[in-house]
Amino acid sequence: MRISLFRFSLAPYRAELLTAIERVLASGRYVLGPEVEAFEREFAQAVGARHCVGVANGTEALMLALRALGVGPEDEVIVPSFTFYATAEAVAAIGARPVFCDVDPQTFCVTPETVKPRLGLRTRAIVAVHLFGYPAPIEELRAFGLPIVEDAAQAAGAARGGRRAGALGDIAAFSFFPSKNLPCLGDGGAVTSDDPVLAERVRLLRHHGSRDKETFEAIGLNSRLDALQAAVLRVLLPHLEEWTQRRRAAADHYRRAQLERWLALPVEPPDGRHVYHLFVTRHRHRESLARALSERGIEARSYYARPIHCQPAMRSFAPTYALPGTEEVAATNLALPIGPDLTANEVAEVVDAIAAAFSDAPSRPSVR
Numbered sequence: 001m002r003i004s005l006f007r008f009s010l011a012p013y014r015a016e017l018l019t020a021i022e023r024v025l026a027s028g029r030y031v032l033g034p035e036v037e038a039f040e041r042e043f044a045q046a047v048g049a050r051h052c053v054g055v056a057n058g059t060e061a062l063m064l065a066l067r068a069l070g071v072g073p074e075d076e077v078i079v080p081s082f083t084f085y086a087t088a089e090a091v092a093a094i095g096a097r098p099v100f101c102d103v104d105p106q107t108f109c110v111t112p113e114t115v116k117p118r119l120g121l122r123t124r125a126i127v128a129v130h131l132f133g134y135p136a137p138i139e140e141l142r143a144f145g146l147p148i149v150e151d152a153a154q155a156a157g158a159a160r161g162g163r164r165a166g167a168l169g170d171i172a173a174f175s176f177f178p179s180k181n182l183p184c185l186g187d188g189g190a191v192t193s194d195d196p197v198l199a200e201r202v203r204l205l206r207h208h209g210s211r212d213k214e215t216f217e218a219i220g221l222n223s224r225l226d227a228l229q230a231a232v233l234r235v236l237l238p239h240l241e242e243w244t245q246r247r248r249a250a251a252d253h254y255r256r257a258q259l260e261r262w263l264a265l266p267v268e269p270p271d272g273r274h275v276y277h278l279f280v281t282r283h284r285h286r287e288s289l290a291r292a293l294s295e296r297g298i299e300a301r302s303y304y305a306r307p308i309h310c311q312p313a314m315r316s317f318a319p320t321y322a323l324p325g326t327e328e329v330a331a332t333n334l335a336l337p338i339g340p341d342l343t344a345n346e347v348a349e350v351v352d353a354i355a356a357a358f359s360d361a362p363s364r365p366s367v368r
């Protein structure tokens with residue numbers, strides 16, 4: 001592929017990364033320790049949350065956030081079905097029941113209207129996903145009076161109402177998987193919260209439920225952030241803002257090309273900032289369009305075509321009601337190349353290929 005879906009390379013940061021890795025090697029501290037503590041302080045500040053706890057990955061960040069809130073067996077947690085599988089898996093993995101809600105096809109996110117019909121006597125929390133980098137309307141969900149967990153795995157740097165993703169709900173989970181907006185060089189994650197009690201609980205649970213390795217107060221996990229990943233994250237975090245601006249500039253190039261002549265484009269939040277982890281359009285004949293782009297060396301792909309409520313592992317949680325917004329976006333979404341390294345010329349090439357696919361429509365009747 002000449003233009004890949006993720007246009008993001010860490011090559012320019014190689015020297016800085018090697019220096020940080022050498023520092024960890026010299027220190028002999030590989031799990032938690034001063035690098036992790038320094039990253040936790042720096043990331044909390046970047047997010048605007050009082051506390052950050054570094055953990056092993058985004059999935060366990062969600063599990064630990066839910067456990068810290070006291071969610072457990074018999075409890076129901078409202079989650080969207082249109083998201084990465086781990087959002088609902090984390091709920092089931094701690095013995096609770098995921099209750100699937102719909103999403104707004106415009107934003108790909110939950111709204112008060114999609115959450116409300118799923119509330120019940122056993123509802124203990126709502127997980128709102130900032131999907132593809134769009135900040136979900138957390139403030140509006142507060143009216144339900146339930147704890148809100150942000151799944152901010154795809155949304156480092158996003159904001160709404162003057163606050164950053166990770167500081168909008170009661171507690172938030174981040175992933176630093178290498179494809180994310182803030183990546184590390186393997187698996188990594190974090191939990192952020194303003195609440196010292198919740199943060200302390202996550203700190204305890206990420207380390208086998210122990211403060212001192214002598215006394216074990218709770219059944220926890222081994223879910224610690226490695227010092228190497230924390231050192232890498234400390235090098236990359238200062239670049240997040242610039243990368244976000246470059247992602248947004250690339251999205252702007254797509255918009256200025258008036259792609260909406262052919263496709264439904266991602267929307268911007270009313271009072272906030274989309275960080276375009278992915279630039280996800282919608283079209284009912286997306287497969288033919290993806291094929292036409294692929295013939296021109298441009299990668300485009302759909303996400304979550306089989307939503308979570310239809311996955312075999314979720315059979316026992318399958319809803320009896322329909323999720324029309326989820327079904328619509330699962331069937332129509334198509335992500336176009338995006339990333340800090342996507343140039344205006346590359347955007348022009350993608351736009352040109354899309355225009356050609358639609359002007360060839362008589363020979364490709366399924367595109368229209």
Ligand SMILES: Cc1ncc(COP(=O)(O)O)c(C=O)c1O
Pocket residue numbers: 057058059060083084086087129151153154174175176177187188189
């Ligand atoms: C929305 C969402 N939630 C949770 C996760 C899980 O994160 P991780 O892969 O770090 O476990 C991911 C990413 O993979 C994700 O995209």
